[in-house]
Amino acid sequence: MSVTQEQREQAVASALKEISHIATLPEVTLRIIELVEEPSSTAQDLHEVISNDPALCSRILKVVNSSFYGLPGQIASINRAIVMLGLNAVKNIAIAASLAKLFRGGELTPFFSAKELWDHSNAVAITCKLLSDRLGMGLGDEAYLAGLIHDIGIMVEMQYDRSSLIDALDRCNADMNGKPSVSLIDTEEEVFGANHMDFGKGLCEKWKFPTPFKAAAGYHHKPTEAPSDTRKIVYVVHAADKIASMLDGGFKLDNPNNEIQQEVLEELKLTQEIVDEISAKLVEVLNDPDQAT
Numbered sequence: 301m302s303v304t305q306e307q308r309e310q311a312v313a314s315a316l317k318e319i320s321h322i323a324t325l326p327e328v329t330l331r332i333i334e335l336v337e338e339p340s341s342t343a344q345d346l347h348e349v350i351s352n353d354p355a356l357c358s359r360i361l362k363v364v365n366s367s368f369y370g371l372p373g374q375i376a377s378i379n380r381a382i383v384m385l386g387l388n389a390v391k392n393i394a395i396a397a398s399l400a401k402l403f404r405g406g407e408l409t410p411f412f413s414a415k416e417l418w419d420h421s422n423a424v425a426i427t428c429k430l431l432s433d434r435l436g437m438g439l440g441d442e443a444y445l446a447g448l449i450h451d452i453g454i455m456v457e458m459q460y461d462r463s464s465l466i467d468a469l470d471r472c473n474a475d476m477n478g479k480p481s482v483s484l485i486d487t488e489e490e491v492f493g494a495n496h497m498d499f500g501k502g503l504c505e506k507w508k509f510p511t512p513f514k515a516a517a518g519y520h521h522k523p524t525e526a527p528s529d530t531r532k533i534v535y536v537v538h539a540a541d542k543i544a545s546m547l548d549g550g551f552k553l554d555n556p557n558n559e560i561q562q563e564v565l566e567e568l569k570l571t572q573e574i575v576d577e578i579s580a581k582l583v584e585v586l587n588d589p590d591q592a593t
Contacts, residue, residue: 453500
């Protein structure tokens with residue numbers, strides 16, 4: 301059954317109205333975003349906000365000392381961490397910490413839990429940054445956050461109507477390795493009248509996220525349909541999603557096949573050799589106990 305645009309919009313509006321409690325980011329995160337978007341802000345301004353949140357301070361120090369950033373020596377000062385990482389990277393760590401709290405909940409089916417989805421989202425985020433850096437695209441921090449939020453729409457569904465999400469998950473008919481015979485995209489539309497891309501794009505709009513992030517959430521499974529000015533970052537997220545889903549235990553329910561779309565490969569000049577290199581690096585980063593999760 302084909303779903304109309306009007307039905308999608310109605311489904312998204314109903315869900316976001318019901319889950320208003322997750323449709324707002326914490327105040328400290330919002331303040332950090334505002335500061336970073338303000339051109340005159342300094343590392344000291346950011347330090348003053350972050351220093352009031354010990355948990356966030358701890359997280360930033362953990363990340364700056366992880367192999368993900370590969371910085372020399374151990375950094376113990378928040379001020380120095382902010383300078384070393386840059387304001388955008390610190391903003392992304394703060395948003396990641398806020399998002400991690402949303403990805404909570406027990407196992408819904410043998411092939412899905414919120415924790416597994418968070419692990420996948422984190423793997424996609426890391427892959428996005430690795431791809432951006434390897435291809436010299438200069439999108440590192442932006443690509444990381446786009447990857448982190450790409451599947452946030454599934455959490456909207458879980459918070460909105462847990463039993464309907466279980467129905468959609470069950471209809472995927474996954475095998476023992478979690479590979480579906482029917483894509484979650486299709487079963488979501490059968491059950492909700494919209495899919496997680498629609499819900500994710502809607503939540504990003506509610507959060508007033510920049511356009512590239514809305515596009516990453518809203519088009520990562522149909523990248524060539526993304527608005528032309530956002531296509532580069534959507535292509536990176538699409539490729540990263542496929543690469544991360546190839547991992548043993550990787551989230552596959554919305555990726556029945558792991559093939560990166562041909563136009564994406566061509567546009568990014570992405571060869572099989574680079575894909576293999578990125579996959580190996582991803583496994584290395586994920587195996588670091590201090591990596592950015």
